[in-house]
Structure formats: C-alpha cells, structure tokens
Amino acid sequence: MVRGEREPAEFRTPVPPHICPAIRFPAMEYIDVLGICGSVRAGSLNRALLLTARELAPAPFRVEAWDGNAEVPRVDATMGRPFPPVVAALRDRVAAADVLLLVTPELNRSIPGAMKDIVDWLGILAPPRPLAGKPVVLMSASPNRFGGAFAQLQLADLLRRSGAEVLSDLDVAVGYAHRHVDDHGVLVGEEPRHDIAELWQRVLTHVQSHRQVVPA
Numbered sequence: 001m002v003r004g005e006r007e008p009a010e011f012r013t014p015v016p017p018h019i020c021p022a023i024r025f026p027a028m029e030y031i032d033v034l035g036i037c038g039s040v041r042a043g044s045l046n047r048a049l050l051l052t053a054r055e056l057a058p059a060p061f062r063v064e065a066w067d068g069n070a071e072v073p074r075v076d077a078t079m080g081r082p083f084p085p086v087v088a089a090l091r092d093r094v095a096a097a098d099v100l101l102l103v104t105p106e107l108n109r110s111i112p113g114a115m116k117d118i119v120d121w122l123g124i125l126a127p128p129r130p131l132a133g134k135p136v137v138l139m140s141a142s143p144n145r146f147g148g149a150f151a152q153l154q155l156a157d158l159l160r161r162s163g164a165e166v167l168s169d170l171d172v173a174v175g176y177a178h179r180h181v182d183d184h185g186v187l188v189g190e191e192p193r194h195d196i197a198e199l200w201q202r203v204l205t206h207v208q209s210h211r212q213v214v215p216a
C-alpha cells in the first residue's frame with residue numbers, strides 16, 4: 001500500500017502498535033508528521049522550534065506546521081457534538097497523520113490552556129479516535145533553564161491517559177530559548193539543533209521498525 005491508498009481511519013487508529021505494527025505504519029513513500037504549536041504569540045519561541053523541527057526533519061519525514069490553533073474553541077461540557085468544523089478537521093487530520101508533533105510552551109509549570117484544549121478535543125472518544133495508539137513526539141522551549149520540561153511531563157501524562165503512544169518527551173526541551181532564536185524566528189543554537197536532528201533519527205528508527213514490509 002502506498003500513500004494515497006490509505007485504509008479507512010477506523011481500521012488504523014485504535015490498533016495498538018505492539019499488536020499489529022504493520023497497520024500502524026503502512027508502507028509509505030513518506031512519513032506524515034503533523035506539527036502543532038501551543039502558542040499563537042507573535043515571536044513565539046515554540047513556533048520557532050516547530051519551524052526548525054520541520055526544517056531539520058530528514059526525508060522521508062514531511063512535517064506540516066498546523067496553523068489553526070487560534071481558531072480552536074474551548075472544550076465545553078457538551079463535548080461539542082457535532083464537533084465545531086475546525087475541531088472536526090483537526091481530529092481527521094491527526095487521525096491521518098503518522099506522527100503527531102506537539103510543541104508546547106510552559107505557563108506556571110504547566111501546559112497552556114490552548115494546548116490542553118487541543119488535546120482534550122482530540123481525546124474525545126468518538127470516531128476517528130485520533131489519539132488512540134497515535135505516536136507523539138513532544139518538544140518545548142522557554143526562556144528559563146528547564147526549557148518547558150514540566151509542561152512536557154504533564155502533556156506526556158495527559159496523552160498517555162488519552163491512549164497515545166508518546167515516543168519522546170524531554171529529548172528536546174530548549175532552555176534559554178530566547179538566546180537561540182534569531183531575528184527571523186529561526187532556532188540557530190547549535191546544541192538544540194543537534195538534539196532535534198538526533199531525535200528525528202530516533203523517531204525514524206522507530207517508525208521504520210514498525211513499518212510494513214512490502215513483498216517484492
């Protein structure tokens with residue numbers, strides 16, 4: 001099976017990778033990564049991190065930086081059914097992605113409300129259950145020395161409780177990030193760039209070890 005001939009989402013999302021790895025990562029020409037940043041602030045350090053992660057992702061990764069964050073409504077007690085259009089589109093997009101990359105700011109040692117809303121919307125147990133078994137990579141950036149590590153830990157916990165498979169937390173937590181971002185919003189720091197590149201290699205190894213072997 002190649003890209004463009006994907007199986008229906010309901011067959012893919014709820015299957016734990018350790019039970020049927022071939023279904024989690026069907027043979028593919030590229031690895032589709034959806035990147036979401038938890039900040040819409042102009043000059044966001046985390047957006048700079050997301051864009052740099054996209055830049056450094058080696059083939060066969062293709063990283064889309066999703067930009068609908070500002071449109072996402074708050075989750076309410078009705079759980080929003082029918083889902084607001086932006087949420088429905090996001091849920092479908094995440095379900096279709098091979099890997100979800102969440103880049104989170106840290107506020108008061110925790111996840112910003114915007115990121116929490118996104119994860120709560122994604123975690124609602126209705127088809128296509130976008131977080132079920134979804135491989136997720138976490139990154140963060142902050143001006144302090146911990147680089148958003150507390151937010152990542154909380155986000156990882158939240159995601160695991162929602163059924164996602166967190167492939168990486170704390171591998172990329174860019175401390176003193178304001179010192180590493182240039183005027184064009186590019187993360188230029190050598191060390192964080194090295195960490196990002198290394199993390200992509202690990203994710204690639206993971207994906208390749210789970211992908212379907214196509215008979216010649």
Ligand SMILES: Cc1cc2nc3c(=O)[nH]c(=O)nc-3n(C[C@H](O)[C@H](O)[C@H](O)COP(=O)(O)O)c2cc1C
Nearest residue numbers: 039041044045046105106107108109142143144148
């Ligand atoms: C209310 C508030 C609380 C914050 N708390 C933390 C914190 O606990 N840890 C931290 O590393 N940075 C904290 N910060 C600083 C943010 O990490 C910083 O503003 C960062 O640039 C936000 O991410 P962004 O640049 O992607 O928008 C806080 C900022 C605000 C406004």
